Amino acid sequence: MSDSVVLGPAKIGDAPGIANMSRLLIEPGLPWRWTPRRVAAHMRERENLVVVARDDRTLVGFAMAQFNAESVHLTLIGVAADRKRGGIGRRLIAWVEESAVIAGVFRINLEVRAGNQEARSFYARLGYKETGRAPGYYSGVEDAIKVTRDLRVTSQA
Numbered sequence: 268m269s270d271s272v273v274l275g276p277a278k279i280g281d282a283p284g285i286a287n288m289s290r291l292l293i294e295p296g297l298p299w300r301w302t303p304r305r306v307a308a309h310m311r312e313r314e315n316l317v318v319v320a321r322d323d324r325t326l327v328g329f330a331m332a333q334f335n336a337e338s339v340h341l342t343l344i345g346v347a348a349d350r351k352r353g354g355i356g357r358r359l360i361a362w363v364e365e366s367a368v369i370a371g372v373f374r375i376n377l378e379v380r381a382g383n384q385e386a387r388s389f390y391a392r393l394g395y396k397e398t399g400r401a402p403g404y405y406s407g408v409e410d411a412i413k414v415t416r417d418l419r420v421t422s423q424a
């Protein structure tokens with residue numbers, strides 16, 4: 268369960284931990300793009316939101332999103348391997364969605380690796396729809412599935 272898990276805005280000191288989680292959970296088999304330096308640079312841009320989930324002081328999840336005028340791009344989301352299926356991912360995405368609604372933006376877009384069935388099931392459960400495929404999107408190694416959610420449509424989740 269995620270009862271003892273607290274969500275909040277990331278601090279710059281979280282960048283190495285987030286980058287490591289991205290490398291291990293999201294980018295295996297691909298060149299490591301979300302290095303600590305890049306995550307920190309992303310955090311410093313005002314249009315980006317980075318939220319972390321902590322259990323005591325341990326980082327157990329994170330989400331990164333970029334806010335544009337018409338849509339929010341969910342850049343990355345990850346939950347520590349030993350904490351999956353405890354509702355942390357659902358809480359992280361809810362934070363991003365609530366922030367989007369407050370900002371007056373009602374469309375969330377993202378890409379997911381075609382072979383990542385776990386994440387595709389997660390997004391589907393939360394009311395996200397698959398809209399297309401981008402061949403070779405991930406460094407020519409793997410296709411991306413394009414996924415979207417209109418926040419004005421109530422999710423069944």
Ligand SMILES: CC(C)(COP(=O)(O)OP(=O)(O)OC[C@H]1O[C@@H](n2cnc3c(N)ncnc32)[C@H](O)[C@@H]1OP(=O)(O)O)[C@@H](O)C(=O)NCCC(=O)NCCS
Pocket residue numbers: 292293342343344345346347350351352353354355356357358379380383384385386388389390392393
């Ligand atoms: C995708 C991910 C973020 C989901 O986080 P999580 O905390 O495990 O998800 P939750 O516990 O909030 O799950 C919410 C619902 O999504 C669905 N779901 C989650 N993982 C699933 C899986 N492996 N298979 C099928 N359904 C799944 C379930 O319906 C779940 O509800 P339930 O447990 O009550 O049945 C997590 O699996 C993860 O970090 N994966 C590796 C990184 C990754 O792939 N990130 C996404 C691409 S950027």
